[in-house]
Amino acid sequence: MLIEPFKQLITRIDEQIHQKKILLAVSGGVDSMVLLALFTGLPDECRPNIEVVHVNHHLRQESNEEEKFVKEYCHQLGVICHCKEWLECHHPLNNLEAAARDMRYAFFAKIAKEQNCDYVVTAHHGDDQAETILMRLVKGSQFRNLGGIQTVTHRANGLTVCRPLLIFSKEMIYEFAKAQNIPYREDQTNQITTYTRNRYRLQVIPNLKQENPNLLEHIQNFSRQIGYANEVIESVIEPLLADIVISKKVTCWQLDVTKLLRESEAVRYFILVEIMQQALVEKGVSINERQLSAVLSLLTAQKGQGVIQLSAGWVFKKRYASAFLMIASDTSDSNERVSEPYQLSVGENLFLSDKEWVTLVSAGETVIFPEKCQGWQRWELAVSSDSQKYPLMITRRQPGDKMIYNAQGQRKKIKRVLIDQKVPKEDREKIWVVRDAQQEISGIIPIKKSYLSIITETDKIHYRLIYLKGES
Ligand SMILES: Nc1ncnc2c1ncn2[C@@H]1O[C@H](COP(=O)(O)OP(=O)(O)OP(=O)(O)O)[C@@H](O)[C@H]1O
Numbered sequence: 001m002l003i004e005p006f007k008q009l010i011t012r013i014d015e016q017i018h019q020k021k022i023l024l025a026v027s028g029g030v031d032s033m034v035l036l037a038l039f040t041g042l043p044d045e046c047r048p049n050i051e052v053v054h055v056n057h058h059l060r061q062e063s064n065e066e067e068k069f070v071k072e073y074c075h076q077l078g079v080i081c082h083c084k085e086w087l088e089c090h091h092p093l094n095n096l097e098a099a100a101r102d103m104r105y106a107f108f109a110k111i112a113k114e115q116n117c118d119y120v121v122t123a124h125h126g127d128d129q130a131e132t133i134l135m136r137l138v139k140g141s142q143f144r145n146l147g148g149i150q151t152v153t154h155r156a157n158g159l160t161v162c163r164p165l166l167i168f169s170k171e172m173i174y175e176f177a178k179a180q181n182i183p184y185r186e187d188q189t190n191q192i193t194t195y196t197r198n199r200y201r202l203q204v205i206p207n208l209k210q211e212n213p214n215l216l217e218h219i220q221n222f223s224r225q226i227g228y229a230n231e232v233i234e235s236v237i238e239p240l241l242a243d244i245v246i247s248k249k250v251t252c253w254q255l256d257v258t259k260l261l262r263e264s265e266a267v268r269y270f271i272l273v274e275i276m277q278q279a280l281v282e283k284g285v286s287i288n289e290r291q292l293s294a295v296l297s298l299l300t301a302q303k304g305q306g307v308i309q310l311s312a313g314w315v316f317k318k319r320y321a322s323a324f325l326m327i328a329s330d331t332s333d334s335n336e337r338v339s340e341p342y343q344l345s346v347g348e349n350l351f352l353s354d355k356e357w358v359t360l361v362s363a364g365e366t367v368i369f370p371e372k373c374q375g376w377q378r379w380e381l382a383v384s385s386d387s388q389k390y391p392l393m394i395t396r397r398q399p400g401d402k403m404i405y406n407a408q409g410q411r412k413k414i415k416r417v418l419i420d421q422k423v424p425k426e427d428r429e430k431i432w433v434v435r436d437a438q439q440e441i442s443g444i445i446p447i448k449k450s451y452l453s454i455i456t457e458t459d460k461i462h463y464r465l466i467y468l469k470g471e472s
Pocket residue numbers: 025026027031032053054055056057101104121122123124128
């Protein structure tokens with residue numbers, strides 16, 4: 001019952017699929033095991049070259065058994081399986097799920113690149129879609145994101161992710177697994193209702209399905225309509241942007257207020273959403289509806305000047321006929337120094353400014369640098385795997401900050417270190433420091449490492465914080 005629609009969808013996604021190589025993300029659960037069976041069961045004329053990728057997160061007791069199961073099953077099928085272990089000592093204290101997802105996709109990207117795969121394929125299905133859209137709606141979301149999970153997406157790192165099971169419900173997947181005797185492992189944590197997604201899965205969606213059994217089909221239609229609406233909005237907004245955005249630097253966008261105010265309220269709203277998306281959201285800085293409303297009110301207000309604080313040190317500044325969306329530290333006004341820290345999880349990377357890029361990776365992990373960073377000066381800091389230290393923060397130095405500078409644990413003021421290192425006074429305010437969860441400073445970027453960041457022989461597993469600086 002799934003075979004024919006699956007085959008049709010796959011050939012619609014890519015007519016040349018039989019000449020392509022795909023990397024299937026298989027957790028060992030029913031969805032990804034069915035996905036594997038559907039792909040391996042395709043007739044020659046539409047079956048791609050298949051390899052499997054599995055991550056053992058060491059988050060549950062059964063993790064090792066699941067890894068063994070996936071490996072052995074692939075071995076029986078004659079399919080190559082790439083595995084990675086995410087050891088407990090690498091788990092951060094906070095945002096564990098998000099960190100697991102980040103490292104998972106980083107590993108998928110690495111293997112896909114190494115193996116020249118055209119697609120990474122995951123087993124997201126129709127119920128995942130319904131949960132995602134409803135959760136976003138209830139939590140508060142930008143309109144553009146209400147389309148939920150897309151069948152094919154292209155990530156900034158060049159990875160193309162494909163999700164061909166979105167057209168099927170979880171129930172259909174279970175039935176297929178049963179009918180075809182497909183083995184799988186059940187994740188017991190799916191039953192824990194303290195996780196928001198599980199509450200939607202176990203309580204909200206079943207209730208809504210009772211209201212209307214066609215819920216998933218209607219949500220899939222809704223997702224398609226949002227996709228169309230987004231295309232229409234983009235076609236209106238894109239040409240206007242070129243006229244309204246006067247200049248565009250990584251940490252500062254200048255806008256023409258007069259031209260922006262010529263547009264209707266609705267168009268103005270979506271122009272701002274698009275600008276925020278490109279300038280902030282794509283760099284991992286979130287923006288909420290309250291901040292957007294504040295920006296819109298400032299734009300239309302009688303007063304010619306004003307500033308709205310956004311997130312992660314960004315501000316929206318109105319200066320009569322111009323407005324600036326910028327990192328406050330970009331100005332000479334020291335009152336607007338960035339005080340909000342950047343939180344850096346493993347696998348994450350960000351531009352601190354136009355010419356400064358930073359990432360945190362596991363030791364031995366391949367680092368994918370952004371294109372614009374080629375030839376930049378590089379500085380590296382080893383960070384021990386002590387989980388008490390996470391999450392790491394990249395912040396401006398605060399008055400009175402000190403760091404350990406010798407084996408005896410003596411501390412020196414950062415200001416003194418900067419003077420000793422002959423850092424000019426005007427540059428001292430722009431210095432970034434790496435601060436751990438216990439507020440200890442492990443390094444002044446890219447000036448000096450704390451004694452704490454010297455890794456001992458016995459402490460082999462650690463992370464690398466890599467900082468690149470371009471010429472100013
Ligand atoms: N440990 C894993 N190893 C390999 N693939 C995995 C693993 N965990 C999840 N996947 C892939 O991702 C799909 C979605 O899994 P899951 O719903 O748990 O992800 P998620 O946490 O919702 O993250 P996201 O939706 O962002 O991918 C799975 O069907 C499978 O294809």
